[in-house]
Amino acid sequence: MIGIIRKGNQILRVGVDQQRCDSSGVCVVELPQVFRFQEGSKKATVSMAEIPARLEQQCWEVARKCPTRAISITCCENDS
Numbered sequence: 001m002i003g004i005i006r007k008g009n010q011i012l013r014v015g016v017d018q019q020r021c022d023s024s025g026v027c028v029v030e031l032p033q034v035f036r037f038q039e040g041s042k043k044a045t046v047s048m049a050e051i052p053a054r055l056e057q058q059c060w061e062v063a064r065k066c067p068t069r070a071i072s073i074t075c076c077e078n079d080s
């Protein structure tokens with residue numbers, strides 16, 4: 001799943017590259033409100049479609065800590 005963070009009239013898209021994820025669990029441990037393991041594959045995924053804006057900074061931090069750089073945050077698209 002791709003999660004979005006709304007910033008005014010722009011959106012950030014947060015996602016996990018399933019090919020890159022090595023199931024280390026850093027994101028799941030540090031930000032369980034946003035990331036969880038999928039049943040079966042044990043790859044991480046975003047668990048909510050709309051991520052509260054107050055969690056944006058933590059998303060960036062977890063993306064930076066991901067050992068395989070599997071977490072992408074794409075900035076920005078107009079929400080039109």
Ligand code: SF4
Nearest residue numbers: 021022024025027066
């Ligand atoms: S931190 Fe990165 S590699 Fe580890 S589970 Fe999360 S997305 Fe996968």
